[in-house]
Amino acid sequence: MSETAGQHGETLVLPPRGEPPRPARAAAWSQPGPRRKARQVFRPRRTIPGVLVAAVLAVAGILGCIWAASAALSHALWKVPHSDLAGPLQSSVHWADTGTLAVASAVAFVGFLLILIALLPGRTRAIPMASGDSSVVIGVPRRSLRRSLSWLVADVPGIDKATVRTGRHSVRVRATTRLRDTSGLREKVHSVVAERLVALDPLWPMQIKVRLRRKKG
């Protein structure tokens, strides 16, 4: 069965004994449809900034409502010196003052930031994997992938510690070793990571970079 091996560059993955060979799934790489769908599913939802802004607005609205209502009733529960509040502003602060400019710039910056947060698609929270079924979208959360790969790399004989970072289309591994002779170790780490990525079959090719550091002692 030639389709079980050699599909992803030089990495060779053999199916476990007794299991049917893997279907040729890498073809999904060339299909933009599943990629787009998976990107939409795993794109950041911006719930945290949205909820934060909504909370600030709600608090401001409630406080403003209480303030205005107490001012309207004039014998309010909460005494607010509403007529005095604008007092210091009315004569001493001008439109062209540095303070006015600074506050307006800060507010404009926050507004610009919110628009950027809303419009930038953002990095996908999970790395989408190929799926044999068009109605199923599979993703491995970045954090989980990082931990999974670092455990795998740390299990390589000779590797002390490993940290993994995931980029948009790349996986960067930093591994430390105490071995004096590190020949072949980098390749070993690379092949372990590549093998796992081939098994996971991401919807876009992931570049693997390995940095090996030798620790004395």
Added chain:
Amino acid sequence: MSRHTARVSRIGLVVIGLILLLGAGAVLARALAASTSVLGSSSAPLLTHSQVQYPTQHSWVWPVTAAVCAVIALLALWWMAAQTSTKTVRRLPLEPDHVHGRTTLPADAVTGALTDELESHPTIRGADAALRGSSAKPGLRLAVTAENRADPAALRRWIETEAIPNMRTALEVETIPTVMRLQFSRAFDRHLS
């Protein structure tokens, strides 16, 4: 569904961002004397005496301000609720025959059977399933935690060819849009716990 809440969050953020940007932009334009004829002089005070005295002379100002603030607060609370709603389906209609009564199935029964099946797999340590969206057209959210040493390809194939089709059969649907998050945990964790 998450795509719906994402749209709600993003549209709201654009609206608030635009309001802040345009408002602050107008203040900056006046402060920098960009258009004195339209916006007024930049050397004028921020609040004139007559503006400060306006609410004390017009009794409608404070009630209207209170009402506007209440509307803003309600809209913000609604927006917050819309962003955090998960739209979990609790009951599923099995036979849409309104004449002879309706048969519904608790969603827990379906997702429970699925998670039981998933967790029976030797390399799966935990599974979580929920139906989201509308009860007429639910979507499935799956979170599967597998052992790190397991072959993810074999596992995924088993889920796709066994577990999800079984659930489709139980629900009597052809397809169900599924989003699956595959996570990994260390093999020896199980022996520790």
